[in-house]
Amino acid sequence: MLKHRTLGQQGLEVGEIGLGTMGMTAFYGSGGSKDEHIGVIRGAHDLGVTLFDTAELYNRGNGSNEMLLGEAVKPFRDEVVIATKFGFRYDDQGNSVGPDSSPARIRQVAENSLRYLQTDVIDVFYQHRPDPNVPVEDVAGTVKELIDEGKVRYFGLSESGPETLRRAHAVQPVSVLQTEYSIFEREVQDAVLPTVRELGIGFVAYSPLGRGFLTSAVKPADQYDEGDFRRHSPRWQGENFEKNKRAIDQLSELASEKGITPAQLALAWLLSQGDDIVPIPGTRSIKRLQENLGAADVTLSQDDLDRIHAIVPDGAYGPRYAEGRVPVWV
Secondary structure: OOOEEEEOOOOEEEEOOOEEOHHHOOOEOOOOOHHHHHHHHHHHHHOOOOEEEOOHHHHOOOOHHHHHHHHHHHHHHHHOEEEEEEOEEEOOOOOEEEEOOOHHHHHHHHHHHHHHOOOOOEEEEEEOOOOOOOOHHHHHHHHHHHHHOOOEEEEEEEOOOHHHHHHHHHHOOEEEEEEEOEOOEOHHHOOHHHHHHHHOOEEEEEOOOHHHHHHOOOOOHHHOOOOEHHHHOHHHOHHHHHHHHHHHHHHHHHHHHHOOOHHHHHHHHHHOOOOOEEEOOEOOOHHHHHHHHHHHHOOOOHHHHHHHHHHOEOEOOOOOOOOOOOOOOO
């Protein structure tokens, strides 16, 4: 079973590796049936996972992701932590058409999420992205009201920078920040991680396997389906892809020497960066789930960490988002 880690100073405690459910309904093409997805979620619980991550954005306009998770964890709801997110408005097809963290919208999303998840409380309620039109103090104040009303337990932010963290934290203590972090994506190390540690905020790392790159099972962008995020990611394009693939080959060689998989190496690396960090790899496969959770038993030596740094000193080649989609940290 997984060891537990504490996130923030408000009492949030979760297994050291969580499960992201986004890919079960959104952004990574299609794959697997509803019953198979429920089997993965319930299998994760059986193996000690307690943190399950979803969002309104993953619902595709019909509540699909939150309803899937709610149904899956219903038999053991009190044993797990459900995290979901607000912060966008949508068109009639369920596509995001811009940020919206207005107080009224936050409350609307909270009520929808409670219904979809079949629960009376949201354990962690994240602002999915900063909203330039709404002061973060208003966001924090609204979530504080929901906490006071017993509808939310813990406040989280996602992809927020140091200034936003400080301003929000002054209104309602932030328990956890969720942002992309992996061997391939390390921008948070310069200013964000030091800030969350100064404020006593936990850190949840999404896309800890480099959006699939760090599993070693990768192919060029044009070989992914049109609806797959990777088809348009700069890291899967041209020379960037070739350089990143060479790095993966070297990381795979190190993993092989240790008798582990590249994914386990990547997750073990994250776990070694601090006991306030919890990665949430996503998968639609029980086999991959078991592989990912096996990373908790891996110990990396200083020599291992040095070799990883030598192979990928500054993260992946190419930006993580196409032009115009890069989050702004403030």
